[in-house]
Amino acid sequence: xxxxxxxxxxxxxxxxxxxxxxxxxxxxxxxxxxxxxxxxxxxxxxxxxxxxxxxxxxxxxxxxxxxxxxxxxxxxxxxxxxxxxxxxxxxxxxxxxxxxxxxxxxxxxxxxxxxxxxxxxxxxxxxxxxxxxxxxxxxxxxxxxxxxxxxxxxxxxxxxxxxxxxxxxxxxxxxxxxxxxxxxxxxxxxxxxxxxxxxxxxxxxxxxxxxxxxxxxxxxxxxxxxxxxxxxxxxxxxxxxxxxxxxxxxxxxxxxxxxxxxxxxxxxxxxxxxxxxxxxxxxxxxxxxxxxxxxxxxxxxxxxxxxxxxxxxxxxxxxxxxxxxxxxxxxxxxxxxxxxxxxxx
Numbered sequence: 001x002x003x004x005x006x007x008x009x010x011x012x013x014x015x016x017x018x019x020x021x022x023x024x025x026x027x028x029x030x031x032x033x034x035x036x037x038x039x040x041x042x043x044x045x046x047x048x049x050x051x052x053x054x055x056x057x058x059x060x061x062x063x064x065x066x067x068x069x070x071x072x073x074x075x076x077x078x079x080x081x082x083x084x085x086x087x088x089x090x091x092x093x094x095x096x097x098x099x100x101x102x103x104x105x106x107x108x109x110x111x112x113x114x115x116x117x118x119x120x121x122x123x124x125x126x127x128x129x130x131x132x133x134x135x136x137x138x139x140x141x142x143x144x145x146x147x148x149x150x151x152x153x154x155x156x157x158x159x160x161x162x163x164x165x166x167x168x169x170x171x172x173x174x175x176x177x178x179x180x181x182x183x184x185x186x187x188x189x190x191x192x193x194x195x196x197x198x199x200x201x202x203x204x205x206x207x208x209x210x211x212x213x214x215x216x217x218x219x220x221x222x223x224x225x226x227x228x229x230x231x232x233x234x235x236x237x238x239x240x241x242x243x244x245x246x247x248x249x250x251x252x253x254x255x256x257x258x259x260x261x262x263x264x265x266x267x268x269x270x271x272x273x274x275x276x277x278x279x280x281x282x283x284x285x286x287x288x289x290x291x292x293x294x295x296x297x298x299x300x301x302x303x304x305x306x307x308x309x310x311x312x313x314x315x316x317x318x319x320x321x322x323x324x325x326x327x328x329x330x331x332x333x334x335x336x337x338x339x340x341x342x343x344x345x
Contacts, residue, residue: 004180004243005264010271013216013280020286026067026088026217027277027287028295030059033084034274035303036093037248040083040100044252048311049100053081054248060273061179061214061242063088065147068224069115073144075133077117077126081179082149089116093302094309103315124150124157127176131163134174134231145231146174147224153184155198164237168205171236175227176202178239179214181246186259199241207237214242215273218280245271318344 015023037056044052055062062084066076069089076085086096095109099119106118117133120126130148137144154160155178167174178198182189190196202209208230212219220242227238245268249256256265281287287295322329322337 004182006267006271010215010276011213012283013218013276014284015218015277015280015286016284017218018221018284018286020284022067022221023218023281023284023286024291024295026060026064026221027274027281028299029063029067029087030084030217030274030277031296031299032302033059033063033087035299036083036087036097036306039303039307040097041248041252043101043307043311049097049252050102051252052100053251054246055081055083057245057247057268057272058179058181058214059084060217060277061177061220061244062149064217064220065149065177065224065240065242066116068221068228069147070144070228071115073142074147074228075115075117075130075144076147076149077130077133078119078149079123079126079151079154080119080121081151082119085149086114086116089114091116093306094313097306097310098313101310101313103313108313108316124154124160126150127154127160128163130174130176131167131172134167134172134237135170138170138172143232144173145228146172147228148174148176150176150178151184152178152180152182152189152193152198153187154178155201156184156192164202164205164207164239167237168207171234173231174237175224175231176237176239177224178241179244180241181214181244183246183250183260185250185254188260197241199239202239205237207239208235209239209241211241211243214244215271215276217273217277244273247272 037054040052043049062082066085066088078085091114092109096107098104098108099106111117127148127150130146134146180198184192199209199211210223212223223240227240322333325333
């Protein structure tokens with residue numbers, strides 16, 4: 001059974017294969033996502049957020065894959081853990097975190113402006129949505145591609161297989177990006193992925209499949225760009241399986257001591273993608289100690305601004321529950337709104 005348990009020291013990130021500005025941007029956004037993640041956990045502990053799902057350890061997979069997109073034409077379809085992709089695509093992070101504060105389902109930001117679809121809390125849900133968007137783009141003759149995020153646990157859902165099969169048959173311009181973070185909540189990947197490889201399933205749908213080190217931002221960026229280029233030029237979909245690790249519990253309600261060993265968690269700490277990227281940047285001459293310190297300060301400040309913004313954000317008008325359901329309101333919706341006004345407003 002294939003495994004991605006680390007053995008020995010992590011290999012260096014070859015940041016020299018990236019343009020210097022791209023490499024520094026990836027590092028800045030990874031750091032921002034890391035600090036935002038810490039702020040979000042703190043907000044949950046303070047009772048501001050009812051719950052939160054951490055991305056710590058998966059910053060390279062998320063930031064680098066999203067950075068490979070064409071911001072003018074492509075569209076990303078996230079689950080509930082893709083805050084790093086949101087940072088990379090320039091999403092308004094106060095609006096993004098509003099969903100975690102339960103101010104609004106799916107986020108209070110403009111998906112069209114950022115190319116980042118509303119947050120999807122349904123396991124596997126973004127995948128058929130991405131295929132549908134990609135098929136629409138194909139039918140209208142556009143050049144856009146869809147990037148769909150999902151996890152190793154979601155890959156066991158039936159709608160993932162249906163979506164991949166349809167995308168393969170129709171050669172839709174879509175990239176399926178699986179973050180295999182080793183655990184589907186409390187179930188290890190070897191107990192829920194037959195054959196041990198999500199990317200290996202791609203051949204069954206007649207599409208390309210590739211496994212990359214998900215903690216290596218350079219590998220992720222290059223693999224995603226190549227898959228998007230292939231899709232954009234009629235080569236059809238690709239499954240990218242980014243092997244990574246969720247350093248935190250599945251959510252703030254989870255207790256990892258009930259299902260995984262401390263030694264395993266410590267071994268993955270050594271493969272943390274952020275110090276690996278910093279070392280790669282320094283080795284490539286893309287970063288020096290002064291710039292690294294300034295980048296760290298900027299990332300902390302960005303995270304603090306988003307924290308303060310979401311903590312102070314006013315809840316939306318309750319009538320918005322009814323104004324964004326249909327383009328033309330129905331009689332039944334009007335009846336429900338009248339009842340809501342009488343009983344709640």
